[in-house]
Amino acid sequence: MATRDPHHFPAPVPVQPPSVQPEPAGPAALARLVNSVIWPGFVGTKVPAWLDRALRNGLAGVVYFSHNIDPDVPGQLPVLSAAIREANPSAVVGVDEEGGNVTRLQSRDGSTIPGAAVLGALNDPGLTAAAGRAIGLLCRAAGVNLAIAPVADVNTNPLNPVIGVRAFGSSTALVSAHTAAAVAGIQSAGVGACAKHFPGHGDTVADSHLDVARVDLTLAQLREHHLPPFQAAFDAGVAAVMSAHIIVPELGGAPATLNPRSGALLRELGFEGLLVTDALDMAAVRATVGPGEGAVLALLAGADLLCVGNPLNAYTTGRDDEACYTEVFDAVYDAVSSGRLPLTVLRAAAGRVASFSQWSQRASRDGHGGGDRGAADGRAEVDWVEVDWVEAAARACRVDRGAGPVALAGPDIVVTLVDARTGHNMAAGPTDNFLATALLEGYPVCVPDLSLLSAEHLSDLVSAAASQGETVLVLVDSLASPDQQASLAAVAAVAPQALCINAGLVPEGGAATGTALTTIHCHGFSRVSAEAVVRLLNSRE
Template identity: 75%
Template sequence: MTSSDPRHLPPHSGAPSPSSATTAQPLATSGIPDSLQTEKSLETIPSPELARLVNAVIWPGFVGTTVPTWLERALRNGLAGVVYFSHNIDPQIPGQVAALSAAIRAANPSAVVGVDEEGGNVTRLQARDGSAIPGAAVLGALDEPATTAAAGRAIARLCRAAGVNLSIAPVADVNTNPLNPVIGVRAFGSDTQLVSVHTAAAVSGIQELRVGACAKHFPGHGDTVADSHMDVARVALTMEQMRAHHLPPFQAAIDAGVAAMMSAHIIIPELGEAPATLNPLTGALLRDMGFDGLLITDALDMAAVRATVGPGEGGVLALLAGADLLCVGNPLNAYTSGRDDESCYTEVFDALMAAVESGRLPVPVLRRAAQRVETFAQWSAQTPHAAQTDGFDSAEADASIDWVDVAARACRIDQGTGAVELADPDAVLTLIDARTGHNMAAGPTDNFMAQALMERHRVNAVSASSLNAENLSDLVSCEESLGEPVFVMVDSLLSMNQQATLAQVAAVAPHAVCINTGLAPQSGPAIGTALTTIHCHGFSAVTAQAVARLVGI
């Protein structure tokens, strides 16, 4: 590797799209257009240039709030950019993230700096205090596309202030399986048309400020019962069903001009046994839908790749399948324990170099991918268009939006025996947290609900795991709490454990209120409880504040 200044690659001129197919083909070649296969793999390319070309398609995470030495060296040698995680952000230091982004671009002016910033449950830039922007399920429940576009612009403003030029959002998945462990309230809903409308609105809002949107997880992660972070996820649907119910939101994103797409590590049996990220038929399907932008892999350290072929080989197969940018993943994930951030990056780099040298990975494939990365970087560097049309100034209009009010208007209340509003403002509120774990995409968070309630009230926050019949009865009927009010927070009304906690509470406190931060049933009373239930469609700072407002605090 050299330490010379990065080379600006020529703008993408539109590589031919691979045609679709209906039968499985060998992973090594079927995603490569014939025009690229016929060229010599090694060409006559000097080793330093080849190293830069390999770097140009790798997108790693790193540890720390400043640029490590290895990362600066790689950026100066053409590394595509970085992905931020919450551990890269220190909210105690004003301007830290913007300074970090500036340092990254000092090493590579074309760097793509990305972050998972969906709003709602999944945020990195506001990870400590929770997102102030409603998530997709809130916006879908409210069903005001103009508000969704405004939320997209709010996300883009956060990104621009941090020096981020790619938001890995929106989620375009249609969450048709209520048991889905990883999508859930990250999706706009379970209706294909509604998700399509709001996906397009979010894309338009984000990109109005010249921040790239990245629709995910193609071709649709909404009907799985496994989390691809931890296992191989399969979709038990035909391609006809996928085309009818899960592809339309991605088509809507393409039609809205989305800059990037992220592939899913899911298996669709009709397309073969390779996860979509590694499957040339999936890449061909996306290109045949008219998308010629940046195709990014989901993280290569997720189990569907890590525990099968491994991140290095996964990167090779992903490029052969049509990917352009390889998201390496979060080096602080539990499953990368014992490895440092540099080794996570070098595993992918070394695998790509070896594949090129052996002839498995043609250099033209790398050039095509690098061109798309550079084209995106050039687009994002342009000045945003004035967000004003026919006298409507979006910045002025957005400034007046009360996001807590938006989240409160989206809440649905299924009335049971208990009252939502607090009758006694001086009572001690008992908040029982019955949730049984965190979403891997969101990561662990503080108890935003308790924090919001504590702003103007005394709260006794307890975990359901610490309760039994005797201490629960004591807890909800003790003199301090006067037996009221009692709130039980859940994130899955289909969880047997959480249903058991609700029943346990209802038996001793029938006037308790359930706060459901997960998916709401389509209609009718909440499954598993007769308690009054507030469906707030997410667990974030803004949804917690909305619940606090609804109960009269």
């Protein structure tokens, strides 16, 4: 096998489209070509030495995570992005920025932009386009040129542990309309949008971060209910699509990211842009074939850009960021060297990455993502206005009446906030209690630590608070969770005037919530939704 060094060879040159790209002349040029399809994360708020070397030697770019961002240092992220582009002017800099629950750029304080479920509840595509533009402008200010959003999944399974309120809803037509609008909005800011998770993660009961997820639908059912939002994204000119690590039995036994039949399906639908893998460190790949082999299989399946993942995830403990990148680099390099991965396949992937970079540079100069990948039917040509996102999120809230009033007890009361949520969504990551923060702007707030309280002690605490005229709120994010239902029942038994704040899915078709408490459904957990709930509580009787 030829020797190579992924770092030390000549300065980067623009990657040419596949039709004109020269053959690699040796190990150094091949290493550069391999680098051009790898998209790693890294640790820190500055460019580490290994990443600088890799970028100068053709690395496709980077994905930002929350730990790359220091909100206490003004301008830190644009400076970081500039350093990355100094090392590689064609770098693709991406971030998961969906609004609502999933944000990296505003992770500490919570997103100021409503999430998909809020927008779906409002069902105003113009407002969704405005939210997309707000996301695009946030990304652009940070030096990000690929927003890994919107979620185009149709959440048809209420037990889905990872999509849920990240989707616009459970209606194919609604999700299609809002996916197109979000794409138009993001790309109007000169930032690429990346619709996810193809061919549709909405009907799973497993989280592919933690397990192999499966969609037990026929291909015909998939085409009818789950592919139309992706088609809407294609028609809107979406720049990129992210694959899902899900098994669709009719396509075979491999997850879609590693499945050539899934890749072929995507291209058959007419999408010619950038196909990005979901993170290769997720269990559906990591715990089966491994990230290195997964990278090779993904390229053989038609992927273009290999998202390596977050090096600070709990399941990567013991491996540093450079090792995560090197594992993928070595596997792809060896597969090309052995002939297992055809050079033409690698060149085609590199060509699409280069094409996106060229599009991004034009869009950035022009200030919008129009032209050959602009939104169809002029949807990007919107008279953009400032939106009061808290007011919008408050309008989206649904109230199911129980015994308690939809109001705080008074201006001088203490609020007891029982946080009954269990765990966190892997895509969102752990977050602060934004509802407590919003309440603290005007009230003393007591947040008991449920992990330290028995059920009896919690009942005593809540009963005492209610007897003193305090407002009791119970925060949940899954009304289907037995543990969260038990907490609601315990509170309702001693404080029937308490209010339930549901940050998860709303029961379909007006079904009962499973609690006698008055419930405010706010369709997600973010700064903007928390502030919307507090605004409702301060303004309604």
